[in-house]
Amino acid sequence: MRTLYPFHGGVHPVEHKRESTQLGSAIAPLPLHLVIPLRQHGGNPAKPVVSAGDQVLKGQRIGTAEGYISSSVHAPSSGRVVAIEMRPAPHPSGLPDLSIILETDGEERWIERQAVDYRAIDPAGLRQHFQDMGVVGLGGAVFPSHVKLNAGNLETLVINAAECEPYITCDDMLMRERAAEVVQGIRIAQYAMGAREVLIGIEDNKPEAIAAMQIACQGTGFEVVAVPTLYPSGSAKQLIKLLTGKEVPSGGLPTQIGVQCFNVATVYTMHRVVNHGEPVISRLVTLTGNMDEPRNYEVLVGTPVGELVKLARPKADTTGYLMGGPMMGVPLADLSVPVVKASNCIIATSKALFPPLPRAMPCIRCTRCAEACPADLQPQELFWFSRARNFEKAQEYKLFDCIECGCCSYVCPSHIPLVQFYRFAKSEIAEHEKERKAADLARERHEFREFRQEREKQEKAAKHAAKAAEMAAKAAAASGKAGEAAEGGDDAAAAKKAAIQAAIERAKAKKAAVKPQNVDDLPPGAQAKIDEIDERRAQAKETAEQSVAVQKSDKGQGA
Amino acid sequence: MSINSPLVAEKSTVNIIMLKVLAALLPAIAVYVYFFGPAILVSITLASATALATEAAVLYLRRYPLRVYLLDGSALVTAWLLALSIPPLAPWWLVVVGTAFAILVAKHLYGGLGNNLFNPAMVGFAALMISFPAHMTHWPAPDVLAQSHWNFAQQMDFMFGGALPAGAKLDAVTMATPLDTLKTQLHLDRTVTEIQSGSIFSILSGKGTEIIALFYLLGGLFLWQQRIISWHIPLSFLGAMFATAGVLHLVDPGQYASPLFHIFAGGTMLGAFFIATDYVTSPTTLLGKLIFGAGIGISAYIIRVFGGYPDGVAFAVLFLNSAVPLIDAYTQPRVFGHAGKWFRGGKE
Known part of the structure; x- marks a missing residue:
């Protein structure tokens, strides 16, 4: 038995995992329309490389990664691009996102698929391949995998198969049904990162998956580790701690401690990409909750949720749907949103399954939240500071180490929506930070402009002076009298001085006279606009100056 | 949404x-x-x-x-x-x-x-x-x-x-309570043993009151078993009072009553399990709870034995209540992924 290093806290909500594992996974039917958001991953959204009217093949790249932290998206089926427009997306912000709308032709014609020998291409090439094929973390964070692969000589590669959230079983089913392929994916990740040790963490409430993985791992040296069922063991930091005893430094990366962590479904897609030449265009999605036939489905990215949920036959008293688990999931306000790479589970909610929580009461400092917090935070203090908008204090008490797992809210006897307070505080702080940076930038620009103007003025003056001196010298030379030449020196100096004075006067006059040109006889609207712009400029200048003043006074206080 | x-x-x-x-x-x-x-x-x-x-x-x-x-x-x-x-x-x-x-x-x-x-x-x-x-x-x-x-x-x-x-x-x-009796009679230059031979005293502490204290203890254990309270405050409270009383008792048993007498007398048990453990007015960190409990145990003993009042639990609790924000600020535990053992509000 491997020694485990339990993380602090954690909770154990009712699992509700049996419901959706009674039947094996099935393939969801091809919908007529697919809605493929260009932002299905952390970082920049992909840039569309098709236009409305284009015919595309299944697996064809339709959006290409924009920058390093970005990933490509592909056509999940063959058909015609009917539009590229803003559509509702299953994102916590609830804002619509640019999406490619694909009308499927039902033929499922593939692009030419090419397997690659990952041992034959260099690591950078393999990472590029993963970016091109849209490989992102399927555990929910959808961070581009090629970025995470960019480290070598790992001590431990952790495969996250804990699947700790209630209801969700897609990773469980994946391992039960496709363990051998998962293991092939692990080989690729291990090779790419030069990992000496591979640990596969699975919560002990999934004995079938554990058994299947153990068989598939025979002879590989990979170790399947059954970890206690305790939410949030599937959070990367907590799982790494649990398996290796090492803590990812705050604000740092696992690779700093020689560890990297990939979700089990992600390594499975690495296998499909490398050994089958298939980009990431589908995933297993658990349909469960208040449904007659809860089950896992292999679902094409872009499938509208409203169509998908019908497969599991939601019960009549269904009140709504949740994407993700009940601890961290997002309620879906609009069922036209598509399944994306991040969608692991769709839960039909009902009053019986999710009774409304009691009214929030004041915090009584019982510290159950602190006992439950897997990040060793003091949630009651963070709540106090967030509510009071004392963001500085909240940061001192390590607000940004909060992983928003929801354990604190889960145990709170006062039923305070604690996580919401932390999200609020985090976003407020981020907003302040942005404003501060903008002000800094404005100040820097302003200072540079002043510096440049001063420099230009000096240069001009110097030029004029040089010219005047030259002219005076010429005049002196022209007089042709050697005796007066000495006096001429004085004259020259005086002339130079006068010329400089004149130049300065001229510059001053010019500066005073600088007026926008071609502004006579403008229509009143245009003049108003100009005035408005001038005013904005003045304001910007003022803000910049104020920020300088504030900074100065800050420094004064600091001293 | x-x-x-x-x-x-x-x-x-x-x-x-x-x-x-x-x-x-x-x-x-x-x-x-x-x-x-x-x-x-x-x-x-x-x-x-x-x-x-x-x-x-x-x-x-x-x-x-x-x-x-x-x-x-x-x-x-x-x-x-x-x-x-x-x-x-x-x-x-x-x-x-x-x-x-x-x-x-x-x-x-x-x-x-x-x-x-x-x-x-x-x-x-x-x-x-x-x-x-x-x-x-x-x-x-x-x-x-x-x-x-x-x-x-x-x-x-x-x-x-x-x-x-x-x-x-x-x-x-x-009747005067055992603690009151002890206090007044000690002023009359009687020894603890002489005083405790009085009718109001019993095996542990006072007749009747010691049994009530025992039941406060049992109720407290129930709250601990139910995870309503943690052991930190009661144990450090009782432990600190026991230790303080124990040391003085060893030094001069004629002047200072036994530690067992003290933890079963007056408001000690009620205070340790039901009053000092009040969530709102006690520290939130585990180390803070230990400091808080021990502080009450020692202060209550000092007030009781050296102060003007026969019992000191209430004043000790109020005294330590006022220190809670300070205790909390100085005993913040280490956060996941950070170095050190604990930090003082904000500074590591």
Whole structure:
């Protein structure tokens, strides 16, 4: 038995995992329309490389990664691009996102698929391949995998198969049904990162998956580790701690401690990409909750949720749907949103399954939240500071180490929506930070402009002076009298001085006279606009100056 | 789209916690009645009614939803703890004034549930102790020792009308507490052993009171088993008092009573398990709880033995209550992924 290093806290909500594992996974039917958001991953959204009217093949790249932290998206089926427009997306912000709308032709014609020998291409090439094929973390964070692969000589590669959230079983089913392929994916990740040790963490409430993985791992040296069922063991930091005893430094990366962590479904897609030449265009999605036939489905990215949920036959008293688990999931306000790479589970909610929580009461400092917090935070203090908008204090008490797992809210006897307070505080702080940076930038620009103007003025003056001196010298030379030449020196100096004075006067006059040109006889609207712009400029200048003043006074206080 | 995950939660609520605290007090109250008669039930009822009425009035003025907050049970906990801290034969208005003061001043003037710096019951107790010291010393003698026995009606006449039964003396039913006896007799240059041979003393501490203390201990263990309280405050409280008393007892057993006597005397057990553990007015960090408990244990002993009052639990609790923000700020535990052992609010 491997020694485990339990993380602090954690909770154990009712699992509700049996419901959706009674039947094996099935393939969801091809919908007529697919809605493929260009932002299905952390970082920049992909840039569309098709236009409305284009015919595309299944697996064809339709959006290409924009920058390093970005990933490509592909056509999940063959058909015609009917539009590229803003559509509702299953994102916590609830804002619509640019999406490619694909009308499927039902033929499922593939692009030419090419397997690659990952041992034959260099690591950078393999990472590029993963970016091109849209490989992102399927555990929910959808961070581009090629970025995470960019480290070598790992001590431990952790495969996250804990699947700790209630209801969700897609990773469980994946391992039960496709363990051998998962293991092939692990080989690729291990090779790419030069990992000496591979640990596969699975919560002990999934004995079938554990058994299947153990068989598939025979002879590989990979170790399947059954970890206690305790939410949030599937959070990367907590799982790494649990398996290796090492803590990812705050604000740092696992690779700093020689560890990297990939979700089990992600390594499975690495296998499909490398050994089958298939980009990431589908995933297993658990349909469960208040449904007659809860089950896992292999679902094409872009499938509208409203169509998908019908497969599991939601019960009549269904009140709504949740994407993700009940601890961290997002309620879906609009069922036209598509399944994306991040969608692991769709839960039909009902009053019986999710009774409304009691009214929030004041915090009584019982510290159950602190006992439950897997990040060793003091949630009651963070709540106090967030509510009071004392963001500085909240940061001192390590607000940004909060992983928003929801354990604190889960145990709170006062039923305070604690996580919401932390999200609020985090976003407020981020907003302040942005404003501060903008002000800094404005100040820097302003200072540079002043510096440049001063420099230009000096240069001009110097030029004029040089010219005047030259002219005076010429005049002196022209007089042709050697005796007066000495006096001429004085004259020259005086002339130079006068010329400089004149130049300065001229510059001053010019500066005073600088007026926008071609502004006579403008229509009143245009003049108003100009005035408005001038005013904005003045304001910007003022803000910049104020920020300088504030900074100065800050420094004064600091001293 | 609103983000309101998590959508599931444990069943626990504030009123369940408060009701469990009340339930944990019941066995001790039953024993109280057995040794000292039913008067305590009347003062508990009186305190409860006063607490709820005051709470309702303040909630109404503050435009808080009445039902939810009246049912949270916190006012009842305050009422019961205060009633158990003052002599059961005290006049009715003493209970009413103390409870009303606790709810109005100590709780709501500080912002109500969750916002008070000081334990409301102990603030009520301290206010009464300072304002009406004479009434606060009329502790009943255990039934087995009382020279005369009043029936319930006579007790009520005394509580509500201040009327003594014909020919009866107050001294006949009241008695100095063991701690009081110890204190006054030590001034008369008697040794602890001599004093403790008196009739009010028993194996552990005082006759009757030691059994009630034992039941407070059992109730406290129930709360610990139910995970309502952690062991940190009670154990450090009792441990620190035991250790302090133990050292002095070893040095001079004639002058200082045994540590066991001290932890079963006066308000120690009630204080350790029910009063010092009040969530709102105690530290939130584990190290902080240990410091807080130990601080109360030592302070209570010092007040009790060297101070002017026979018992010191209430004042020790209030004293340490005022230190809670400081203790919390200096004992923040290490956060996941950070170096060091713990940090002082903000600085590592």
